[in-house]
Amino acid sequence: MTDHHQVERIIDPLSGWLWPSHARLQPRTKHQRDVTEQQRSPGEQRVLVAGIGYTNLRDLSLGPALVTRLQSDQWPAGVVIADLSYSPIDVLFQLQAVPRFSRGIFVGAVPRGRPPGSVMVMPWNPPMVTPDELQSRVSEAVTGVIDLENLLLILDHFGALPDEVIVVEIEPFDQSWGDGFSALGEAALDEAERRVRALIQQVLATTET
Amino acid sequence: MCFKNLPIEFDESGRARLRSDIRDPYAYTSTKTVATQQERIEELLRRNGHIHEVSIDPVTRVAGALAFHAVVDLENRKVLDAHSMATLFRGYEVILKGRDPRDAIFISSRACGVCGGVHANCSAEAIEMAFGTPPPPMGIVVRNLGQTAEFLYDHPLHLFLLAGPDYSETVIRATNPEIWERAQTALAPNADVHGFKTIGEIMTALNPLTGSLYLEALEMTRKAREMTVLVWGKYPHPQTIVPGGISTTISMRVLNEYQVRLFDLLDYSKKMALLWDDVFNFLYEIEPRFRQVGARPKNLIDAGIWDHHEAYDADYRHADHWGERRWNTPGVVRDGELVTTNLHLLNAGLEEFVEHSYYDDWNDYPLKTDPVGNPLSPYHPWNKQTRPKPTGRSWKEKYTWACTPRWDRTVMEAGVYVRMWTTAAAKKIPENPFIESTGQSLRMLVPKGRLPEMTLEWHIPADWNAIERNRARAYAEAYTALVALNNLLIGYELMKQGNTAVSRDFTVPRDFRIGVGFWGAGRGYLTHHLTMDNGVLTNYQIITPSTINASPRDPWGNPGPYEEAVLNTPIIEQFNSPEDFKAIDILRAIRSFDPCMPCTTHVFAGERVVVREVNTCACILEE
Numbered sequence: 001m002t003d004h005h006q007v008e009r010i011i012d013p014l015s016g017w018l019w020p021s022h023a024r025l026q027p028r029t030k031h032q033r034d035v036t037e038q039q040r041s042p043g044e045q046r047v048l049v050a051g052i053g054y055t056n057l058r059d060l061s062l063g064p065a066l067v068t069r070l071q072s073d074q075w076p077a078g079v080v081i082a083d084l085s086y087s088p089i090d091v092l093f094q095l096q097a098v099p100r101f102s103r104g105i106f107v108g109a110v111p112r113g114r115p116p117g118s119v120m121v122m123p124w125n126p127p128m129v130t131p132d133e134l135q136s137r138v139s140e141a142v143t144g145v146i147d148l149e150n151l152l153l154i155l156d157h158f159g160a161l162p163d164e165v166i167v168v169e170i171e172p173f174d175q176s177w178g179d180g181f182s183a184l185g186e187a188a189l190d191e192a193e194r195r196v197r198a199l200i201q202q203v204l205a206t207t208e209t
Numbered sequence: 210m211c212f213k214n215l216p217i218e219f220d221e222s223g224r225a226r227l228r229s230d231i232r233d234p235y236a237y238t239s240t241k242t243v244a245t246q247q248e249r250i251e252e253l254l255r256r257n258g259h260i261h262e263v264s265i266d267p268v269t270r271v272a273g274a275l276a277f278h279a280v281v282d283l284e285n286r287k288v289l290d291a292h293s294m295a296t297l298f299r300g301y302e303v304i305l306k307g308r309d310p311r312d313a314i315f316i317s318s319r320a321c322g323v324c325g326g327v328h329a330n331c332s333a334e335a336i337e338m339a340f341g342t343p344p345p346p347m348g349i350v351v352r353n354l355g356q357t358a359e360f361l362y363d364h365p366l367h368l369f370l371l372a373g374p375d376y377s378e379t380v381i382r383a384t385n386p387e388i389w390e391r392a393q394t395a396l397a398p399n400a401d402v403h404g405f406k407t408i409g410e411i412m413t414a415l416n417p418l419t420g421s422l423y424l425e426a427l428e429m430t431r432k433a434r435e436m437t438v439l440v441w442g443k444y445p446h447p448q449t450i451v452p453g454g455i456s457t458t459i460s461m462r463v464l465n466e467y468q469v470r471l472f473d474l475l476d477y478s479k480k481m482a483l484l485w486d487d488v489f490n491f492l493y494e495i496e497p498r499f500r501q502v503g504a505r506p507k508n509l510i511d512a513g514i515w516d517h518h519e520a521y522d523a524d525y526r527h528a529d530h531w532g533e534r535r536w537n538t539p540g541v542v543r544d545g546e547l548v549t550t551n552l553h554l555l556n557a558g559l560e561e562f563v564e565h566s567y568y569d570d571w572n573d574y575p576l577k578t579d580p581v582g583n584p585l586s587p588y589h590p591w592n593k594q595t596r597p598k599p600t601g602r603s604w605k606e607k608y609t610w611a612c613t614p615r616w617d618r619t620v621m622e623a624g625v626y627v628r629m630w631t632t633a634a635a636k637k638i639p640e641n642p643f644i645e646s647t648g649q650s651l652r653m654l655v656p657k658g659r660l661p662e663m664t665l666e667w668h669i670p671a672d673w674n675a676i677e678r679n680r681a682r683a684y685a686e687a688y689t690a691l692v693a694l695n696n697l698l699i700g701y702e703l704m705k706q707g708n709t710a711v712s713r714d715f716t717v718p719r720d721f722r723i724g725v726g727f728w729g730a731g732r733g734y735l736t737h738h739l740t741m742d743n744g745v746l747t748n749y750q751i752i753t754p755s756t757i758n759a760s761p762r763d764p765w766g767n768p769g770p771y772e773e774a775v776l777n778t779p780i781i782e783q784f785n786s787p788e789d790f791k792a793i794d795i796l797r798a799i800r801s802f803d804p805c806m807p808c809t810t811h812v813f814a815g816e817r818v819v820v821r822e823v824n825t826c827a828c829i830l831e832e
Contacts, residue, residue, distance in 0.1 A: 086445075087322070089427065089430070090434070093431045093434075131417065131418055131419075134418060135374065135417040135418055138370065138417070138418070139370065139371060142323070142366055142370055142371075142430075143322075143323050143371070143805070144321065144322030144323050157418070
């Protein structure tokens with residue numbers, strides 16, 4: 001360990017992002033989308049692939065597990081693979097401090113009563129939430145709750161979501177404490193990986209043309 | 210004599226010993242009054258239509274799983290009964306048993322994601338006491354810099370994001386329109402500092418999501434977290450805190466970057482103290498019953514925090530000395546009087562009971578005394594065993610996963626405000642240019658930034674209630690920032706001397722050892738007690754502030770602090786029918802403690818962490 005900042009970069013989930021103090025939080029709405037302090041270059045495609053979930057909660061940990069798989073590859077500049085399994089407010093600070101992403105692919109296990117192991121890919125359309133509900137989500141965020149939907153709602157409220165967002169949801173089977181996944185979860189992880197890789201390739205192909 | 214209830218007396222030379230005239234000194238008989246009281250409440254509920262049960266589950270704007278049950282007489286505007294419930298099991302004590310003690314720093318840190326560094330520090334202190342490895346001076350200073358920064362994040366979080374909305378325009382208009390009416394024209398005496406002309410303007414700025422104070426607080430939490438990351442490398446759950454110090458390398462550049470952010474927060478702290486003063490003074494004036502919201506006896510406990518780099522040696526035998534040289538003095542306040550600042554006596558008075566908690570009792574009593582000969586109870590954390598035993602909920606018997614910590618068998622309360630109180634009363638703060646402990650107050654000289662130099666003074670309050678908890682928390686921002694500034698200046702000095710070592714080598718002992726970390730969390734008192742043998746932990750016990758505050762009835766039938774505060778709370782809220790009742794006064798009382806339940810409880814194997822209906826539109830792109 002030679003320098004403190006090296007330590008910080010190594011452990012930073014978004015590959016070396018520091019938190020510049022000039023990036024400021026402001027009240028922004030969905031209609032004020034051009035919010036990032038540092039704007040990306042015209043035509044530049046920046047893709048964020050994010051996994052969200054708790055570790056050691058079996059299939060509920062599939063989001064971060066997928067990120068670990070993807071991070072073992074070399075990706076072109078502009079593609080950031082990140083585990084965003086921490087407070088959505090901190091994620092907000094991070095996203096506000098860097099050029100805005102054009103595409104976001106957010107992956108997590110979300111129990112909705114679908115067939116266990118199923119993988120759903122969908123565009124994210126913000127649900128209607130009341131200010132009270134949203135405030136509850138912020139309270140959860142600052143008090144330690146890690147949750148895919150909280151993250152999307154909060155990033156959306158403060159205008160920090162990528163321009164287009166795709167959500168990849170995996171229906172968990174085993175939600176108990178422990179490492180590893182159920183057989184259904186394992187298969188879903190493979191399937192989710194295949195689809196996420198295809199989505200990234202689609203975006204990159206669009207950029208090239 | 211600091212003990213009134215425990216059978217401890219002192220000899221001629223001041224050494225504590227058990228009274229010899231009592232055959233079984235720590236034995237007690239559980240009271241039957243709890244059952245009788247519950248029968249009476251049930252009868253009242255059956256016979257009176259205006260008496261209602263209010264179940265708040267979960268209590269929102271607190272961290273984690275807290276549920277609260279109250280019985281309220283809406284006609285007479287009184288709370289008749291109150292129960293605080295921690296609804297999840299924590300289990301760190303079970304997880305840590307049998308592990309390498311070094312693991313405890315990283316595992317126990319996960320007890321809370323809000324106080325993401327306090328458990329690591331507390332654990333490191335317990336371990337380095339067991340190992341006999343004190344950190345070098347710069348290691349102590351850097352721990353303090355990180356720990357102050359963490360609290361500089363935590364105080365605004367509480368005051369503007371969690372408890373603050375209770376005093377916002379949105380809430381006040383909905384629950385007490387007559388107060389809002391007056392607030393709009395009431396001038397704010399400290400407008401020149403915070404910039405809001407009227408109390409109404411402050412309340413509007415406190416509105417969640419849109420209010421300028423709410424948004425500014427979010428921004429300030431970012432700066433404080435940056436400071437934490439600068440010195441600890443990562444937050445929450447720093448990997449750099451180790452027994453015998455810290456593993457980051459500190460450079461002048463790091464200290465400079467820390468200082469830039471600190472001065473922003475010093476400025477912010479001036480505004481924070483004075484704007485809350487304006488709001489709270491207005492509320493007292495307009496509605497004197499606010500003095501009763503969340504009121505309870507002035508029985509308070511704090512373990513102190515932030516060691517002095519020239520005093521701390523991680524040796525229990527000297528804890529009475531280094532404890533009193535901390536930047537926050539440890540202490541116990543009973544009925545408003547400071548009765549001790551000695552960590553040995555604070556430790557000797559601790560007990561934990563499980564009469565009304567989902568645990569089994571234990572029979573072992575391995576440690577009769579501490580390392581300097583002070584008597585210890587069989588219910589002391591060094592003797593306690595964690596034996597979970599979930600059962601159905603019964604107000605007469607067991608109803609929570611929180612235990613019942615008591616000091617000298619008295620219901621104590623923990624909080625940042627206790628730190629302020631004990632330090633103000635003790636007059637033992639290390640000599641420094643910024644903070645003076647007067648015996649009745651803390652006088653703080655906050656240096657010039659964008660705002661001019663300013664002296665803030667927090668006084669030990671005459672009343673003890675929700676407002677005073679929050680007011681002390683507001684002044685704690687300035688206090689904490691000044692502790693940071695003091696340590697920063699010491700850090701510069703040590704660097705100038707070339708005294709830059711931040712850690713010391715250690716070996717894991719194989720013989721029997723004990724240790725205790727005396728520390729503090731964002732909401733007050735924190736201790737980790739451990740025993741180890743053959744290189745592994747044989748017992749590990751954590752007492753958090755929220756365990757103390759959320760505790761249920763004790764064996765003598767005394768309610769825990771949340772319960773007691775709610776029982777004393779008048780219903781000031783305006784409502785037309787029971788359906789309109791929002792229980793805002795009860796919630797103000799509870800939230801003033803800044804409950805943080807993750808450290809009181811945590812996930813039990815097999816249970817999910819978050820249970821909520823999801824409502825994202827599931828329009829499928831491809832399947």
